[in-house]
Amino acid sequence: MLINCPECTHECSDKAFSCPSCGFPFKQNITVSASRSNRKKRLPNGFGQISELKNQNLRKRFRAMVTVGKDATGRPIVKLLKPQAYFETYNEAYEALLNFNKDPYSLEKTMTLREIYEKWSIRHFAENPKRGTKSKIKMAWDYCEPMYDTPIEQIKPSNIRTLIESAFVIRNGKRKEATNVVKQEMKQILAQMFDYAMEYEIVSRNPARDLKISLPIIIAKEHIHFTEDELNILWQNSDQLVVKVILIQCYSGWRPNELVNLKIENINLQTRMMVGGSKTQAGKDRTVPIHPLILPLVKHFYENASRENSEFLIPFSSYSRYHENFERCMKRLNINLDHRPHDCRVTFVTLAKKYNVDEYAIKRIVGHAISDITEKIYTKRSDEWLLSEIEKIRKV
Numbered sequence: 001m002l003i004n005c006p007e008c009t010h011e012c013s014d015k016a017f018s019c020p021s022c023g024f025p026f027k028q029n030i031t032v033s034a035s036r037s038n039r040k041k042r043l044p045n046g047f048g049q050i051s052e053l054k055n056q057n058l059r060k061r062f063r064a065m066v067t068v069g070k071d072a073t074g075r076p077i078v079k080l081l082k083p084q085a086y087f088e089t090y091n092e093a094y095e096a097l098l099n100f101n102k103d104p105y106s107l108e109k110t111m112t113l114r115e116i117y118e119k120w121s122i123r124h125f126a127e128n129p130k131r132g133t134k135s136k137i138k139m140a141w142d143y144c145e146p147m148y149d150t151p152i153e154q155i156k157p158s159n160i161r162t163l164i165e166s167a168f169v170i171r172n173g174k175r176k177e178a179t180n181v182v183k184q185e186m187k188q189i190l191a192q193m194f195d196y197a198m199e200y201e202i203v204s205r206n207p208a209r210d211l212k213i214s215l216p217i218i219i220a221k222e223h224i225h226f227t228e229d230e231l232n233i234l235w236q237n238s239d240q241l242v243v244k245v246i247l248i249q250c251y252s253g254w255r256p257n258e259l260v261n262l263k264i265e266n267i268n269l270q271t272r273m274m275v276g277g278s279k280t281q282a283g284k285d286r287t288v289p290i291h292p293l294i295l296p297l298v299k300h301f302y303e304n305a306s307r308e309n310s311e312f313l314i315p316f317s318s319y320s321r322y323h324e325n326f327e328r329c330m331k332r333l334n335i336n337l338d339h340r341p342h343d344c345r346v347t348f349v350t351l352a353k354k355y356n357v358d359e360y361a362i363k364r365i366v367g368h369a370i371s372d373i374t375e376k377i378y379t380k381r382s383d384e385w386l387l388s389e390i391e392k393i394r395k396v
Contacts, residue, residue: 135318
């Protein structure tokens, strides 16, 4: 037989020991009624409930319960206040609920940093679906491993400082210290995770944003183009995967992060055109012709990606992965170790200038802003014109 719970009015079995919705006890000789004090000092809506258990054997007869949501019918869902739910007087219970609502915390306060990351990352990756963004965050998260199982409410700014300043991972059996770029990313994602925890009232403050940490300023090195001898070495080793990627970049001018995020749906092998790009208004969704020299390389990656059901042309999941493989390649081929992936873009512009590619064609291909109004607004350029211009570049 179904009865209505006198506490929350939900229907439940008359054989139940307590209400499955609010926890109201149905045991004999325990009855519940609203405290007279509650009628005098009524709690604001949504703050919770206070009930008096009419049992003379109980010393703490006033039970405080917190509203954590509503069910499908709009009725409140309540849980026992933690760490203490039972009080000797109504006023003590009332004060505890008021304090909770002034500085709310999760009733699942023992959540670890790992659990927060799992919840936060689902939402964050849905809002920021770029492959490079995911890979960068996951890489920084790897360095947070020493704090994975730490209860989030126990984490202080000093703990985060120690974590970041001594961050390292073990890869291929070797210890790898976190770079300053990675350390900045660690602080950023921790701050965002604590913002998420505050939003859901799991913690009341953000220790990552409270932390002031100064990292050395990285002075960027000047980019250098690949020499003719170095390009020849790359062509001689074009059977290697990372070399294929480097050559595609050298003869197309993509930024490294743009290259690794190219989608095969935006590659047309018949018209020899690629569409992609980011960072600036001039660089977004720009059309880049496929130079005849790299057409077999692009086709190789296109067919592999199609066969493996990958939406991306290049098999490196992020700029950092490309950078790591790039550095190993330079060392393996005994090429100048000062080279970085962005040097491939510099190489393309250098080659284009050498072979007298039209200045505006270069800007359109690499995504640089065009200030000339006549060229930018009134001159319409075709894909065929871009192809004819890029084909001026010859193999060294």
